[in-house]
Amino acid sequence: MMQWGKTKLKGKMTVLAPLALAIIIVLAGCGSPGGTEANTEANTEANTGATEEAAVTSASPSAAEEPAAEEQEAETRVLKDEFGEVTIPAHPKRVAAIYLEDYLKALDVTPIVQWYHPLWGTQEYLGLDSPTFDITGNIEVLLEMEPDLIILDGWADKTKYDLFSKIAPTYRLPESILLDSKAILTTVADVMNMKEQGDNVISAYEQKIADAKDKLKTALGDESVAVIRLNVDESTFALFGVNNRFIGSIYSELGLTPNTWSKEMKEFQVVLTEESLPDLDADHIIILPSNGTWDSPENQEAMKLLDSNMWKAVPAVKAGHVHRVERSFWQSGGITANFMKIDDILKMFVK
Template identity: 25%
Template sequence: MRIKRPVKVFLLGMVAIVLLWVIHSYHFQNQQFQTDRASTYSELPVAATKVVKHAFGEVTIPVKPQRIIVLNDISLLDPVLSLGIKPIGTVSYLPQYDFLFRGVTNAEAAGIEIVGIGNQPILEKVLLLKPDVILMREYQRSLYQQLSAIAPTVVIDLPSLNYSFKENLRFIAQVLGETEKAEQVIAQYYERVKQLQQLMGERLKKIEVSVINVFTDGIIATYSDNETYNQVLQDIGIPLIPALAKQKETSLFLNIEVLNKYDADILFVMSESKNAALSFSQNPLLSTLKAAKNHRVYTVQQDRWWTYGFLGVNKLLDDLFKYLT
């Protein structure tokens, strides 16, 4: 059946109207979608950033970085963990020692990827973790350009902080946006110091303490008053023996024949290994010391006393509560 021409024209007109309505509706909806999408994106929070001044200049980092890699155990991993922040990656200590980290137990570092050994990161591992900030030490300067190409990198310069474990924490806290938490950690430390002072009472003014590190082959080492354990002893009010109080060198390696210069009421001995500690305990020179005669020679763990962070410092304080009270 043939459609009459007027009807055909009418039907074509209707089709054209419908097509125009569909096209108009599509353009309107698409325009509305684009407007809504732009509005949505404008409402999404833009990652806030800040500029941090550090040893090698300035760098822009997130205000609250979430994926942090630290390239030192003693002065970076410990302080960051002390702030209640768990990094995604770190380096372990030297493999010849009996511990992975100084100041930090394996349990406290659980879940953190090890990206290198002995403060030497493997750059490929660092890259794969996609950090949003990297913390490194000033002596690792040869890696700075490569690390900066991976993520914003902040250099923590302990010499400029006078080797103070408290100022080290404050600087790291400023970088990570946790200054209030840092002051809480420091206040808790001083509270423990006060408790120890009260328990010791007048004995604080009457005893002298000496700390040495013993190695194999009859070598001992002493460290200047800016070593963390010496800072803690001074905060408590326990005087160091004159030989340590006057030491100018950061570290001094000596033959064990001069051991008597480091005698004190209480002698704390750190060792690089169990064999070194055993050898020292059997040395006849030890028995001539006042501390040995009074049974006040204590062997302490190097990974608890050799620290620049508050996890380690609190373990050190645990030992002082044990041996001094």
């Protein structure tokens, strides 16, 4: 999904030449890399208390400078991300976590914007009121939101990373953790300087997995599961593999048995031909639409596939073991989404 957004976003990058110049001018006027609001406040205090400050500076210059240096050091941290070291605020207040809003939600942090794509909308399951940020549009709009920290997912290459870095300190997740929701949560919590909160979320998540895993083993035994997406624009079916970023956790963490094709797949997903459908050997099928909801008018034409003879010949369909789920959180690998998927799966299989 992110690849389409990535392609469209590249077409907008040329606007940032004047943006970079504008930022340089603003920084030069501020006289320091700190926030504009903080500098204004500092200047106001300096003007109203000029006499007292002059006396302190005259009496002991080193004493006046030392607290400022200590304060500046306490306000920032240096972390290593995918592209090197980055200096970030020690306690960020205005955070834009592009396509990582799920993890901020888990930490009880409200992002200043939420990811949006014209084709797929927002991550509705999060229920955020934050303004939308169109990832296919102009990233310059982030300037108006005045972020003090930007966190990026794997869709951001070095070029995008450098562009976002012109707006605010930017942390890009390491490539090595992108398929592991727990590792992402731990990393985001560290970047936010919220390690304790992150540990609490992980603890609750692992407990939920352990409880669900025992119940599912009793309910399903070795019965196999396939997750399929109905691609409504192309009127095709896509089968998700065990390595899929969105749903791989239901196999690796919950212990569900993948059907043969999903287990053997190296790809994240493959499009199934109609002719191959009757050979799908899953005992249970979980199915979601690629866009919108099952009731969306624009999806009704594609849903005719569910009335086709080929679909009706699938063993799980004939057995009545097809479970419809909503796209929003099933097409997310975030930890909040995973909590919700576990609830869905328990409702499906544990009576």
